[in-house]
Amino acid sequence: MPYPPLTAGQVQALQRSALFADFNQEEVQRLGRFCHHEMVPAHTVLFIQREACSHFYLLLEGFVELFLQHGEQQKKTVEFIEPGQTFAEAAMFSGQGYPVSAMALRESELLAINSMKFTQFLKQHPPLNWRLLSNMSRRLHQLVGQIAALSVLNAEQKVIAYLLEHHNEEEMEESVSHLPYRRAELASRLDLSTETLCRVLSQLKKQQLIETRQSSQIKLLDIKQLRERLYGSTASS
Amino acid sequence: MPYPPLTAGQVQALQRSALFADFNQEEVQRLGRFCHHEMVPAHTVLFIQREACSHFYLLLEGFVELFLQHGEQQKKTVEFIEPGQTFAEAAMFSGQGYPVSAMALRESELLAINSMKFTQFLKQHPPLNWRLLSNMSRRLHQLVGQIAALSVLNAEQKVIAYLLEHHNEEEMEESVSHLPYRRAELASRLDLSTETLCRVLSQLKKQQLIETRQSSQIKLLDIKQLRERLYGSTASS
């Protein structure tokens, strides 16, 4: 038994994730034998593109960025991971290593799950196969949505689409989109330069469609009109 | 037994596909009970985005395009499917319907596999789970590669990347990239206008890096130099 047993909190976190939602106590314990807990400071690189896949992860606390690199300096954010999400599950099965690189943007707490051991475990738990398939399928949808957004939407539409997708309906009586990202981070995710992102936000502010507070919280003032700006539909994730 | 038995050719096609590669005769026959053969003329729509997923497909002959639509008129090609490939397998598991639309670009011959029946079949054939996972995983890689290409490469690099990926190393002593597409089709796949695609091809012709024959066959004259134009690497699918 190479790893210390899981804490109660970690067990709960596993059971709250999509993959292991209905695991019973015993199954979680068996899973725990090849998970280890990691606490990493901001800017830690968890894995890099093309590297052989040794683990996949469940994020407990913090914030992780999945990104691509081209040439020496260009970086493109593919996705942000928030607590409760698993990532890099798909990398286990392709035999081509991780398709992206991953970096913690803030100090983060993770559960790293050993890929080899997990694939063995998988054979003994057929229902998990289904979960994984549906998980990956949903991720495929998301990526297709991103491709649509990249190729079909202009700067303003990208921003609006993102705001609408990520605003928390129930949060306050007002619709506040909490964006815990730096401008540069969000810009990279939307495939814009920081400058254009700023400009779009300014314009939307001028037109009274949004309000910003301390630059990381964005209040949506007129959701209907925002939706109209996306035309009929976004087809986005 | 709702469907006629499979012909020898269809059985072979199934066994040549990635998903069913090592199926034995009996397994293929059972699979055949919920496959049906389709022969469709060019421009047939096989399914459309968001539609509930009733079948997935193996392309036997012909040519199929997977695409997205935005608004009323914009179309973006996500992928071309060539004979031997399966497509839309992932749609079964997400519960969100097909993520894209599919249209036959030429007269095409397909095997349509009933999704419901297949998922039942899947439970009795655990090794298939693995196949599916690795298939979908590879597709995820591809999509990530496309995202990279869309966001990081310029027009010339997109074209070169595509040519290099799709040229047939062994075909003739010369490297001929057979592109059985219309300019407009290829342009949509690369997210360019037909015009820019033409311009890029012209430039490459002028610089003696490629040659075109009857506009659908492209001979790569200097692969090394083409590679250099992509910088260090493409990170593309």
Place this chain on the structure above:
DNA sequence: CGTTTTGTTGACAACGTTCAACTCCTGTGG
């Protein structure tokens, strides 16, 4: 409180799209 990082705004340039003209192919009917 000053220093450093992040965000915002403007001027300008670049790349790609759009529109329009034109050429080249392909296939069809005379």
Place this chain on the structure above:
DNA sequence: CCACAGGAGTTGAACGTTGTCAACAAAACG
């Protein structure tokens, strides 16, 4: 077999959107 029509491919010019560079403002941090 040629002529012609229609579509596909190619090229040029003008335009627009977004990226880049540079200056500046505002926060964050020690």
